[in-house]
Amino acid sequence: xxxxxxxxxxxxxxxxxxxxxxxxxxxxxxxxxxxxxxxxxxxxxxxxxxxxxxxxxxxxxxxxxxxxxxxxxxxxxxxxxxxxxxxxxxxxxxxxxxxxxxxxxxxxxxxxxxxxxxxxxxxxxxxxxxxxxxxxxxxxxxxxxxxxxxxxxxxxxxxxxxxxxxxxxxxxxxxxxxxxxxxxxxxxxxxxxxxxxxxxxxxxxxxxxxxxxxxxxxxxxxxxxxxxxxxxxxxxxxxxxxxxxxxxxxxxxxxxxxxxxxxxxxxxxxxxxxxxxxxxxxxxxxxxxxxxxxxxxxxxxxxxxxxxxxxxxxxxxxxxxxxxxxxxxxxxxxxxxxxxxxxxxxxxxxxxxxxxxxxxxxxxxxxxxxxxxxxxxxxxxxxxxxxxxxxxxxxxxxxxxxxxxxxxxxxxxxxxxxxxxxxxxxxxxxxxxxxxxxxxxxxxxxxxxxxxxxxxxxxxxxxxxxxxxxxxxxxxxxxxxxxxxxxxxxxxxxxxxxxxxxxxxxxxxxxxxxxxxxxxxxxxxxxxxxxxxxxxxxxxxxxxxxxxxxxxxxxxxxxxxxxxxxxxx
RNA sequence: UCCGGGGUCGUUCAAUGGUAGGACAGCGGUUUUUGGUGCCGUUUAUAGGGGUUCGAGUCCUCUCCCCGGAACCA
Numbered sequence: 084x085x086x087x088x089x090x091x092x093x094x095x096x097x098x099x100x101x102x103x104x105x106x107x108x109x110x111x112x113x114x115x116x117x118x119x120x121x122x123x124x125x126x127x128x129x130x131x132x133x134x135x136x137x138x139x140x141x142x143x144x145x146x147x148x149x150x151x152x153x154x155x156x157x158x159x160x161x162x163x164x165x166x167x168x169x170x171x172x173x174x175x176x177x178x179x180x181x182x183x184x185x186x187x188x189x190x191x192x193x194x195x196x197x198x199x200x201x202x203x204x205x206x207x208x209x210x211x212x213x214x215x216x217x218x219x220x221x222x223x224x225x226x227x228x229x230x231x232x233x234x235x236x237x238x239x240x241x242x243x244x245x246x247x248x249x250x251x252x253x254x255x256x257x258x259x260x261x262x263x264x265x266x267x268x269x270x271x272x273x274x275x276x277x278x279x280x281x282x283x284x285x286x287x288x289x290x291x292x293x294x295x296x297x298x299x300x301x302x303x304x305x306x307x308x309x310x311x312x313x314x315x316x317x318x319x320x321x322x323x324x325x326x327x328x329x330x331x332x333x334x335x336x337x338x339x340x341x342x343x344x345x346x347x348x349x350x351x352x353x354x355x356x357x358x359x360x361x362x363x364x365x366x367x368x369x370x371x372x373x374x375x376x377x378x379x380x381x382x383x384x385x386x387x388x389x390x391x392x393x394x395x396x397x398x399x400x401x402x403x404x405x406x407x408x409x410x411x412x413x414x415x416x417x418x419x420x421x422x423x424x425x426x427x428x429x430x431x432x433x434x435x436x437x438x439x440x441x442x443x444x445x446x447x448x449x450x451x452x453x454x455x456x457x458x459x460x461x462x463x464x465x466x467x468x469x470x471x472x473x474x475x476x477x478x479x480x481x482x483x484x485x486x487x488x489x490x491x492x493x494x495x496x497x498x499x500x501x502x503x504x505x506x507x508x509x510x511x512x513x514x515x516x517x518x519x520x521x522x523x524x525x526x527x528x529x530x531x532x533x534x535x536x537x538x539x540x541x542x543x544x545x546x547x548x549x550x551x552x553x554x555x556x557x558x559x560x561x562x563x564x565x566x567x568x569x570x571x572x573x574x575x576x577x578x579x580x581x582x583x584x585x586x587x588x589x590x591x592x593x594x595x596x597x598x599x600x601x602x603x604x605x606x607x608x609x610x611x612x613x614x615x616x617x618x619x620x621x622x623x624x625x626x627x628x629x630x631x632x633x634x635x636x637x638x639x640x641x642x643x644x645x646x647x648x649x650x651x652x
Numbered sequence: 653u654c655c656g657g658g659g660u661c662g663u664u665c666a667a668u669g670g671u672a673g674g675a676c677a678g679c680g681g682u683u684u685u686u687g688g689u690g691c692c693g694u695u696u697a698u699a700g701g702g703g704u705u706c707g708a709g710u711c712c713u714c715u716c717c718c719c720g721g722a723a724c725c726a
Contacts, residue, residue: 100665104668124726125726126725126726128725128726158726160725160726161725161726163725164725164726217723217724220724221722221723221724224722225722226653226654226722227653227654227655227721227722228653228654228655229653229654229722230654231722258724259724261724262724271655272654272655272656273655273656273721274654274655274721274722275721275722277722280723280724282724283723283724284724285724299724301723301724301725301726302725302726303726306726322657322658322719322720323719323720323721323726324720324726325656325657325720325721326655326656326657326720326721327721328656349657351658351719356663362726404664404665404675405664405665406664406665406666408658408665409657409658410657410658410659410664410665410719411657411658411659411718411719411720412663412664412665413663413664414663414664414665414676415662415663415664415676415677417663417676417677418663418664418675418676418677420676421675421676421677422676424688424689428688428689429689433686433688463685464685467684467685467686467688467689468689468690497687499687500687508685509685510685510686511685541685542685543685550685551687552687553684553685553686553687554686555686577663617686617688619686619688620686620687620688621686622688640686640687640688640689641687641688641689642687642688643687643688644687645687646678646687647687
């Protein structure tokens with residue numbers, strides 16, 4: 084299932100939670116004859132996001148751990164909002180996350196069985212057709228602490244209900260004209276049990292069944308029954324379905340099931356700081372053009388995280404780490420990012436890239452017989468964390484690009500980088516000492532002058548003298564131009580909408596900064612689409628899957644200097 | 653208002669009647685040809701009251717706070 088499994092058996096054996104304990108107990112009591120089957124049931128009306136990743140991880144890993152199966156079931160009971168493009172998107176995203184369902188099914192596969200069972204409930208006097216309008220039915224449902232009142236249709240004889248239901252299916256009535264309701268208890272303290280709707284009339288085009296049906300089952304009527312039909316044992320869902328559980332059980336108790344009766348267990352959904360996971364709001368961001376599309380790297384969708392360079396394994400590790408519980412919680416986005424950094428630190432190749440270029444001229448750089456500046460090649464380590472990644476050759480000359488942030492005329496305390504009179508190391512090349520700088524009419528530094536020490540070739544001094552800083556650089560003659568997108572949090576507030584109730588009030592519309600004409604080392608021209616590399620001292624960057632010279636910042640490196648600056652104000 | 657679910661460091665997850673621990677974040681140090689990584693150290697928590705017990709985060713009880721539930725959404 085997981086493409087690469089980095090957890091040791093020991094760790095996974097130690098890891099336990101209330102869901103796994105229930106499964107253990109079911110195994111011990113032989114509740115399902117030793118079977119464990121879970122399902123991930125997305126509605127195909129949007130794309131998967133990190134919140135889904137938690138559920139997917141639970142469903143699939145649980146099945147794997149207990150030698151069971153996990154299937155993907157599209158909960159396609161509402162033709163108005165669903166689409167095949169989402170089906171395909173979800174399939175692809177799930178696959179990228181590293182999971183292969185044991186089967187792919189659709190709730191719509193069960194429409195015929197569901198309908199037959201509905202007729203059975205009608206015949207048994209446990210369901211009835213209600214032809215009142217929506218507002219009336221809603222008003223009759225009562226409220227918290229207020230009992231409901233029974234529908235005048237409640238005592239319609241079964242034969243009449245059956246006739247009406249058949250004619251509903253046959254398309255004799257208009258959309259919304261009537262519904263089929265379960266006959267449970269209008270006084271129940273749990274509102275879900277006050278005669279819930281099972282079927283509604285809707286003449287939308289269903290993405291799979293086309294126009295075969297004009298009545299569609301509601302979530303409650305479809306979900307548990309679908310679980311039972313396909314042999315799911317452990318039906319895992321999020322906390323908001325807690326009050327639906329008695330209804331889930333009630334329906335299943337009334338029916339002749341082909342399998343053992345599954346049961347529902349709820350857990351807390353994943354929330355992240357600075358993030359929204361509401362599908363509706365996400366869709367609005369896309370529709371309003373606040374972001375570029377469903378895969379805009381600032382979004383928490385799986386396709387966005389992928390494009391941004393988040394490794395699927397890091398997301399899986401994160402999910403394993405946070406575990407599963409019933410406590411509502413909101414994890415800091417920094418925790419997810421730390422898993423991303425840990426993974427990328429291990430795997431990403433190091434490269435040098437100058438995002439905001441400043442010219443550095445080495446005034447004592449030698450020329451050859453023809454008077455041309457000489458070019459040196461240095462072998463630089465690709466990843467100090469992994470010797471097998473070897474080295475690459477990088478060209479060095481007397482005209483270089485360095486980062487604007489790496490030079491200051493009047494450096495404050497604790498600034499270790501280049502400034503007049505100071506010596507620094509150019510990574511893998513030479514020590515250089517700043518001898519001067521040039522400015523334009525506005526006083527902006529346009530060029531830094533320095534002298535190099537030929538004895539420090541390769542980056543170390545034979546006399547053992549130290550420098551406080553090592554800087555990245557790119558040879559001006561060999562540099563390649565690239566576009567780099569930097570991303571800040573899409574929402575400035577930890578909890579978007581907490582202050583005003585509207586998350587969009589916390590939107591940072593300048594959360595993307597696109598830098599053009601960045602100067603990067605030639606080897607970056609060989610980066611493969613989607614590959615993530617580390618720009619030394621800056622962060623991890625993913626090459627866009629379509630644009631060959633466009634990098635997205637996955638996540639920055641931890642930045643001690645930024646912390647110091649913040650403290651100094 | 654009624655029903656249900658929750659409340660442990662700043663955040664989050666553990667501790668299953670027996671020393672409240674880890675991670676992230678922070679801070680300090682150390683190593684370092686990335687102010688990265690690694691390593692070491694360190695600050696901070698059981699919502700409140702009563703009870704049971706030799707012993708309570710854990711069991712009982714009252715109070716407080718947070719979340720969810722009244723679509724022909726899922």
